[in-house]
Amino acid sequence: MVNFNGNIQENSTILIENNRGFLFGDAIFETIKVAQNKILFSEDHYFRLMSAMRICRMEIPMNFTLEYFEEQILKLTNTNKTNSNFRVRFSVYRKGDGFYLPKSKDIDFIITYLSLDSHLYELNSGKYEIELYKDAHITKQIFSTLKSNNKMIQITGSIFADENGYDNCLLLNDEKNVIEALQSNIFIRFGSEIQTPSLSDGCLNGIMRKQIISLIKKNSSFEITEKSISPFDLQKADEIFLTNTIKGIQSVTQYRKKSYTNEAATALTEVLNNSLFN
Template identity: 35%
Template sequence: MDTKKYVNLNGVLFPKNSAVFGAENRAFRYGDSLFETIHSNGTEIQFFDQHLDRLIKGMKTIGMIIPERFRNKLKVNITYLINKNKAFAGTRIRLSVFRNDGGLYTPSDNNISYLIETSGLENDRYVLNKKGLKIDIYPECKKSSGIISQFKTGNSLLFIMAGNYKNKRLLDDCLILNERGNPIESISSNLFIVKNGVLMTPSIASGAVSGIMREQIIETALNLNLTVYDDCIITANDLLEADEIFLSNTINGIRWVVAYKERRYFNTTAKLLLEELNQSTFKF
């Protein structure tokens, strides 16, 4: 029985620990790459079209050439890799695209390569964290809003620095500020707050990533007849006045926050939304 794990580079399988890149790889040299982190349950890939829409929009924005039949090729290759790696429970898929070798800062080739990786998850659907997260603001470096801030790029130093800050202070996560000092997201998640029954999230224009789960939560909340504002400019004071804070991404669904500084929070809305997301997302 084949127990090896594999990655898929441009439709070709390689053992997981293979050296598949050279030293001139532009993702390594310049962070010239985009990525999507995708959840699957068996071979059911959650929100595949939404992920590909965002990826292709990002590729067009930074001048990458979209290969022919790109969407179909990726779906076939992701499904094949899930089967090859026997990833039949909850699975994290990382899909990376990067410009081909050549050039210095200025590329000599705008064609792309792609890499697909899989790793197992503890759960095959979304499970709300039993213990609420303790968070704070990461103050040392800010994220600039602009035409690429809504995408997931290979330039992740800001989030790495925030991760180290979090660990040194024994926190569960940190909130990232934009250039105007407004909290816009966490290290790997979109930010939501609930105040007086109203669900609010920072606008994409403020610099927040255009999260796939963010879109699903907004849609789910509207279906539950909740009032939603998805174009907010949130302040640190809004965090202190909120009844709930939660974070969202496509791997965890929703994680609720119990503490920001000395403030403590509930998780009623987070529970309600996660139950609805599980019912609408997964086949039981």
């Protein structure tokens, strides 16, 4: 089942002739967690989507309000009567003819979902090893902070990780600083200080990144700093953890010969769940 422009359809096949998202990557998306039939961080997702549409010069329909955004997501997930926890992808693409220059700025949207086993965020256990992905770099510019359909670096990086037995890879910007993992933002801890790359370094403007920064400031004994992180910092850190909306927090156990604890990741996962579900 999919939600295509507000219509629930059995068939997810969308014609590609006028689908600029398929033809040119002229599309953006949000990955959203629905837990116990509640959309988590819906305002943050909505306003990030609206901001990305404006940056990409897409025409935002007058009815595309926060309420409409939430209604369309639940309209789809509520068709599933056997589960209440979902991973949702809300995709927006520019429609119409044209080549690089579109003949219209109007948009279509499509919403799809997958069921999740639990509403809670659970910290991973066992080995989780990372490595640097050096075949391509992410540029320090505004489009790098958006969730666009241009994810070739993340795709080839994922293949590299899989072929070499790593659980994830870290991406570098054009100044060779670490900015994020393949599908997550990154945080590193030195004692009581937690550091994460700033958006000006080119990292994704992650929704969970925003939540974790807020939780650290309000509810923990740690301090948070946004700054550039070099690969050398990884070897000196006490802890590395990754964040995204679906997984929550993932604790890294090893980078090359360095092993890490999960003190902050454990504490923050508990605070995150308490803030959402208690």
